[in-house]
Amino acid sequence: MSISDELSAAGYKVWIDKNEMRGNIYDKMYEAVDNAYLVLMFLSENYKLSENCKRExxxxxxxxxxxxxxxxxxxxxxxxxxGMYFIILFICA
Incomplete structure (x- = not known):
């Protein structure tokens, strides 16, 4: 079972960009982040190189x-x- 499946089964609403990107992707990303209580970022070299991931x-x-x-x-x-965002978040949060 995936992390999203586990969270959904526990009653959490899960938004995954690859599943929810219909219409204007920037509006969808903004809405998802704006409404999020918590953001899980699954980091890899490909994630870091993605401009959309950087925007999110x-x-x-x-x-x-x-x-x-x-x-x-x-x-x-x-x-x-x-690294920059997480250092700032961990120090300033």
Whole structure:
């Protein structure tokens, strides 16, 4: 069972960008982050290189959402924009 399945089974509403991107993707991302209580970010090199993921991460940080980084790639190092946001969030939160 996936993390989203587990959370859904526990009664949480789960929004996954790859499943929910219909219409204007920026409006959908904004709405999802704006309405989120908690943001889980599944970090990998591909995630870090994605401009849309970067936008979501910046928006979540700007809105001071609770963010839990989950590293999904062996030997992944949080650096670049991912490292910057999490260092700022962990120090300032």
């Amino acid at each position: 991460g910046k928006l979540a940080a700007d809105k001071r959402k609770r963010i839990i980084p989950i590293i999904t790639q062996d030997n992944y190092k949080m650096d670049g924009w991912t």
